[in-house]
Amino acid sequence: MKTTFFLPLILVFITLASCSGSDDNEDNQASSLSVTVNGEPLETFSCRAVKVNDHFYLSTQNFKLDFEKDGTFGKTWTRVFPPLGPQKDFWSFRNYSSNYYDFNLESVDEVHHRIKGNFYGLAYFDPENLQSEAKYVGGEFDMKYTVQPGNITGLSNNVMMNGVPWKMSTHYVKRREFSSNSHDLTLHTVNDGPFEIVIHFRQFTTPLGPQPFTSQDSNYKILVGKFDVATASYTYYEGSGVLNISATGEHYVYGTYTFDGVNPDNPGDVISLSGGSFRLDFYY
Amino acid sequence: MKRLIGLFIAVVFTSCSTNDDNPVSPAVSGLSLKLEGIELVGTGEDPHYNLYKKGDCLIISATGGDLYTIGYTFSLELKIDEQGNLVSGELVFPGEVTYFKYSSFKFFPLSSLQTESFSLDKDNKRLKYKFTCRLLQDPENRQSDSRLLTGEVNMRYEELDPDPVELQYGSIEQYCKASINGEAWKARFEREPSVFTSNDDYKIETHFDLNTPVGSYAFNDTSSENYLRFYRFNLTTNQYDRYEGNGTISYSYREFHGGNHYSFIGTFSFIGTNPATGESVVVTDGVFRSYQ
Numbered sequence: 331m332k333t334t335f336f337l338p339l340i341l342v343f344i345t346l347a348s349c350s351g352s353d354d355n356e357d358n359q360a361s362s363l364s365v366t367v368n369g370e371p372l373e374t375f376s377c378r379a380v381k382v383n384d385h386f387y388l389s390t391q392n393f394k395l396d397f398e399k400d401g402t403f404g405k406t407w408t409r410v411f412p413p414l415g416p417q418k419d420f421w422s423f424r425n426y427s428s429n430y431y432d433f434n435l436e437s438v439d440e441v442h443h444r445i446k447g448n449f450y451g452l453a454y455f456d457p458e459n460l461q462s463e464a465k466y467v468g469g470e471f472d473m474k475y476t477v478q479p480g481n482i483t484g485l486s487n488n489v490m491m492n493g494v495p496w497k498m499s500t501h502y503v504k505r506r507e508f509s510s511n512s513h514d515l516t517l518h519t520v521n522d523g524p525f526e527i528v529i530h531f532r533q534f535t536t537p538l539g540p541q542p543f544t545s546q547d548s549n550y551k552i553l554v555g556k557f558d559v560a561t562a563s564y565t566y567y568e569g570s571g572v573l574n575i576s577a578t579g580e581h582y583v584y585g586t587y588t589f590d591g592v593n594p595d596n597p598g599d600v601i602s603l604s605g606g607s608f609r610l611d612f613y614y
Numbered sequence: 615m616k617r618l619i620g621l622f623i624a625v626v627f628t629s630c631s632t633n634d635d636n637p638v639s640p641a642v643s644g645l646s647l648k649l650e651g652i653e654l655v656g657t658g659e660d661p662h663y664n665l666y667k668k669g670d671c672l673i674i675s676a677t678g679g680d681l682y683t684i685g686y687t688f689s690l691e692l693k694i695d696e697q698g699n700l701v702s703g704e705l706v707f708p709g710e711v712t713y714f715k716y717s718s719f720k721f722f723p724l725s726s727l728q729t730e731s732f733s734l735d736k737d738n739k740r741l742k743y744k745f746t747c748r749l750l751q752d753p754e755n756r757q758s759d760s761r762l763l764t765g766e767v768n769m770r771y772e773e774l775d776p777d778p779v780e781l782q783y784g785s786i787e788q789y790c791k792a793s794i795n796g797e798a799w800k801a802r803f804e805r806e807p808s809v810f811t812s813n814d815d816y817k818i819e820t821h822f823d824l825n826t827p828v829g830s831y832a833f834n835d836t837s838s839e840n841y842l843r844f845y846r847f848n849l850t851t852n853q854y855d856r857y858e859g860n861g862t863i864s865y866s867y868r869e870f871h872g873g874n875h876y877s878f879i880g881t882f883s884f885i886g887t888n889p890a891t892g893e894s895v896v897v898t899d900g901v902f903r904s905y906q
Contacts (some may be wrong), residue, residue, distance in 0.1 A: 356810065363684040479649040479688075481707035484759070577759060579751065581714060584759065 359444070365393050365469035367410055367420075372469075378474035379445060383425055383485060385499075386445055388471055393448060396500065401435035404500040404524040405426050408453050408467050420465045421457035424502065425564070426557040428522035430460075446472040482582055482611050487519040487527060489587070489606035491554075497521065503612035510549050512515075515584070517610050526564065528553035529608060531575060531583065540574040545591065550575075550590045554601050567591030567601050584609045642687060646766040647676055647690065649705075654678065654688065654763075657765040665741060665769055669776035671733075673742055674735045674767060676682050697731030698743060701802060705749050705761060716749035716761045720805075721854070722847045723813040726750070743767040756852065783905040787879055790818055792900035808904045813846035817854055818897075820904045822865060822878050830864035842882045844895060859886025859893055868896075871905070879903045 364376040383444040384399040391409075396404035408420040423430040431451035438445050448469030452571040454460065487498040496517035507516040513532040520526045531550040546570040552571050555564030569591030577584045587606035593599035639704035645663045647654040655663050664674035674692040693701040703718035703726060718726040721775045730744040736815055752758035754791050779787045783804045790801040801818070803811035810818045823839035833841035835858045844865045845854035865880030882900035887893065 477652055479761075483650060484757070488700065541812070561650045577751075582759075 333428055333464045338462075359472075359474075361471075361473040363388060363390065363471045363473060364454065364470065365390075365408070365467065367408060367467055369466070369492070369600045372408065372410075375428045377470070377471075377473065379473040380478045381443075382478055382480040383474050384386045385473065385485070387452070388473065393467075393469075397433060397447075398497075398499045398521075399433060399438055401433070401447075402450075402499040403431060403433035405457075406449065406467060410465060418447070418455060418457055418463075420453035420463075421468065422453050422467075424450065424500075424518075424520060425523045425526065425562075426526070426559065427520070429524075429559060433522070443475050444473065444608050445475055446470075474599060482609060483610065487529070487606070487608040487610065489527065489612060490604045491525065492600075492602055496525065496527070501610055501612075505614055515583075515612065515614075517608075517612060519610070521609070524557045525592050526557070527603070527606075529557065529564075529573075529583070529585075529587070529610070531573070532577070533578065533583075536575055536578075538575050538577070539607055540572050542572050543569065544570045552603070552606070554603065556593070565593060565595060567599075568594050569601075571603065581613060582609075582611050620657070641789065644767075644769055645849065648764045648795065649680055650762050650766075654690070665767065665771040666740070667771045668774045671701055671767050671801070674765070674769060675717075692727075692747065692765075694727075694743075695813065696734055698734075698745070699748065700730040700812055703727065703747055703749055703763075705763065714751075716751055717753035718747070719750060719756055720744055720753040721811070721817075722815045722849065725785055725815075725849060738770070738775060740770050741767050756849075766884035784793065786871065786905055788903050788905060790820075790876070790900070790902040792818070792882070793898045804905070808906045810904075812900070815849075817845040818864065818900075819845075819846070820863065820870075820878065820880075821845040822863075822905075822906065824874055824876075826865075828866055828868075830862055832860065832861040832862050842900075844884050844886055844897060846895075848890075855888050856891055857884075857886035858889050859884060859895075861885060861897070875905065877903050877905050 338487070352487040361377065363374045365374055366373040372392055374393060376391045377388065379386060379388045385404070386397055388395040388398065392409040394407040398404065405427070409421045410418050410420060412418065433447070433449045434443055435445070435447040448470035452464040453467040454462045454464050456462035458506065487501065489496050499521040501517055501519040502517065506512070506514045506517045508514055508530055511532060513535055515531060515533050517529040518526055519529065529552060534551045545551060545553065545566065550572055550573055554567045557564050569589060571587060571589030573585065573587045575583060575585040585608055591601050620622050645655055650880050655678060662678065666673045675690065677689040678687070688705060689708070690705045692703045695701055700718055700723050701724055705716045707714040726749065727745055727747040730746065731742065733742040746761045747765070749759045749763060750756065750758050752761050781788045781804060782803060788804050792799050794816065799812065799816060802812045804810055808820045820842050821840065831840040840863055842861060844857045848855045861882060861884030863880065863882040865877045865878045868876040870876055880902060882902065884897040886895050
């Protein structure tokens with residue numbers, strides 16, 4: 331009697347288990363992502379990883395991490411729900427991030443689509459202010475990823491900086507940074523190093539085609555900044571160049587550029603950018 | 615006990631099998647979509663796809679991607695006619711506050727898609743279709759950034775009730791149909807008042823002077839009050855070629871929509887020539903309901 335009663339339940343259980351889509355079945359190795367905030371575990375259900383071009387994105391509802399295939403860090407985003415008060419978002423520091431956040435990509439297996447690594451450091455309420463409220467966010471991942479196409483092809487900013495390849499690993503947009511004009515857009519492109527390359531233009535009004543500029547122009551220009559850890563601020567090189575926007579729209583801009591500049595605090599410190607090429611999206 | 619074991623086997627097979635109406639193995643049957651060679655359907659969390667037939671159009675739709683990675687979810691809709699010609703195509707990557715959209719070429723949609731094979735079995739409601747489609751970031755500029763979509767469909771479609779009104783301007787019923795060089799043609803779009811296009815390269819414009827009474831009117835290239843204009847889109851110049859010629863346009867009734875706006879209901883015919891190429895066109899049996 332007991333057998334007759336329990337057997338259907340057992341059968342249903344077996345049936346459901348056999349149809350699950352877990353990573354265990356697919357790859358014999360589960361994906362795992364663990365994150366702690368100030369030592370406390372963060373919920374990371376529904377974690378997943380995707381690869382778009384050569385960039386990886388790990389995400390859950392409360393945590394995101396992105397980085398380049400070569401191990402260059404992009405950023406982290408962490409959402410915390412305090413016992414009292416509203417939720418708060420914390421970001422890894424945007425500038426010279428390798429100096430402020432540790433990220434280690436241990437392996438990328440492009441045959442079995444797996445990535446493994448760890449991360450730890452302070453994340454800030456204001457990603458540009460080291461004095462803002464901070465949380466210690468750390469963790470590790472060993473995940474299977476899927477390959478996906480992105481919203482634009484070839485998202486990038488690549489350039490030769492004094493003859494050495496430089497490429498961004500993340501970017502963000504600001505409006506009205508150089509003027510009160512509502513079309514004033516500035517795309518800050520950074521990797522985990524001390525330099526940032528800034529693409530400034532006026533959406534819809536900057537003409538397509540090559541436009542010469544100087545560092546003082548307020549309509550469109552390229553800026554190169556070097557982050558000073560002592561002052562926690564950028565020094566921007568002064569000079570001139572050519573910005574060639576080939577296409578732009580509501581949320582994208584594509585183009586090329588060159589720039590030669592001098593560190594205003596050190597005339598012997600010069601930067602030459604050649605063969606610059608960018609394809610960027612932006613949301614604001 | 616034997617019955618229970620039999621039930622178990624039946625449940626296992628039923629719960630894990632796929633049926634042909636919603637197959638999951640695109641290589642055999644179902645839907646396969648790739649963007650620049652990267653699989654769109656079958657990747658990411660919770661991909662969905664559907665195939666519908668509505669009126670004389672088949673609609674392929676798919677959604678998927680990583681829901682937590684902004685910019686990397688997608689939704690796709692391709693509308694084709696019963697010959698496999700593209701009517702419209704749209705690929706959208708939604709973001710938190712906005713979205714990226716790639717569309718078929720606005721002025722000549724079917725030029726955006728190449729059909730490799732097409733078979734429509736209406737008896738069994740099955741579509742077999744293989745295509746390559748280029749969707750544009752700027753739907754009015756064929757030189758703009760684009761995405762290359764390749765797809766293969768082999769699945770049954772669900773038939774939906776056709777829209778009671780195929781073409782509207784605002785919410786006002788419209789139509790424009792004719793025989794062009796002996797081939798039936800009908801407008802699928804009226805993006806501007808009285809300007810009719812379809813998924814091919816034709817464009818027909820109608821116009822009446824508001825003081826014109828009901829009647830039939832001859833027109834030629836210089837007519838400025840009551841006339842029809844015929845165009846074909848030129849992919850070389852990226853502009854419409856206007857055909858020169860003459861014809862007759864009439865209206866029997868106009869429906870008042872407030873202000874100086876009416877829907878004119880009438881007929882037309884036109885014989886013309888492309889002055890650049892010498893190509894001629896004969897338009898007969900034209901009927902229209904045109905907002906102006």
